[in-house]
Amino acid sequence: MTITGIISALLVGLLIGALGRLVVPGKQRIPIWLTIVIGIVAAFVGSYLAGLFGYRNSGGGFPWLLLVIQVAVAAVGVVLAAGAYGRRHRGMLRR
Incomplete structure (x- = not known):
């Protein structure tokens, strides 16, 4: 992969x-990285x-559906990460 990629x-x-x-x-208390x-x-x-669902941007233009x-996948990931990351660090602060 190139540096541009x-x-x-x-x-x-x-x-x-x-x-x-x-x-x-x-x-959400998760870091930017x-x-x-x-x-x-x-x-x-x-x-x-x-x-998988058969989406093709055959008409060109901006792929809004994509x-x-x-x-939506990122939102699910943020919810999961915020729950896991927040729980882990909250427990460390109580000690």
């Missing part, structure tokens, strides 16, 4: 992860799921 993956991951965080109500990782994974998983699927 890596930078593109990071930017897309940040965008998808940030949109996923915006969809989830309340405050975890948001980026969730966004990158959600972009791949969302693309895979869209392909973006919605990716953001």
